Amino acid sequence: MLESRLLSRINRKQARVGILGMGYVGLPLAKSFCSVGMPTIGFDIDPRKIKMLKAGKSYIKHIPNGAVSAMRSS
Numbered sequence: 001m002l003e004s005r006l007l008s009r010i011n012r013k014q015a016r017v018g019i020l021g022m023g024y025v026g027l028p029l030a031k032s033f034c035s036v037g038m039p040t041i042g043f044d045i046d047p048r049k050i051k052m053l054k055a056g057k058s059y060i061k062h063i064p065n066g067a068v069s070a071m072r073s074s
C-alpha cells in the first residue's frame with residue numbers, strides 16, 4: 001500500500017522532502033529535515049534568496065551561514 005511504502009521510505013530516510021518557500025518557515029524547516037538526514041529540496045521564486053543559499057549564506061538571523069553550507073553538502 002502507498003501509505004506503508006511511504007512510511008517505510010521515511011523511516012529509511014529515503015523519502016525526498018520538498019519545501020515550497022524558503023522564508024522564515026521554510027528555511028528552518030529545511031534545516032530540521034537535513035539535520036536528521038532526510039534528502040531535502042527547497043524551492044523559492046526569490047532570486048536573491050536562491051543566490052544567497054547557493055553561496056552558502058543565510059538571510060535569517062538565527063541561522064548561521066555555516067548551517068546553510070552544511071545543508072548544501074548534506
Ligand SMILES: NC(=O)c1ccc[n+]([C@@H]2O[C@H](COP(=O)([O-])OP(=O)(O)OC[C@H]3O[C@@H](n4cnc5c(N)ncnc54)[C@H](O)[C@@H]3O)[C@@H](O)[C@H]2O)c1
Nearest residue numbers: 019020021022023024025026027042043044045046047049
Ligand atoms: N512566520 C511565521 O511565524 C508563520 C506562522 C504561521 C503561518 N505562517 C505562514 O507560513 C507561510 C510562510 O511564512 P514565512 O514567514 O516563511 O514567509 P516568508 O515571506 O518569510 O517566506 C515565504 C517564501 O515563499 C517564497 N514564495 C512565494 N511564492 C512562491 C512560489 N510560488 N514558489 C516557491 N516559493 C515561493 C517567497 O519568495 C518567500 O521566500 C505563509 O503562508 C505564512 O502566512 C507563517
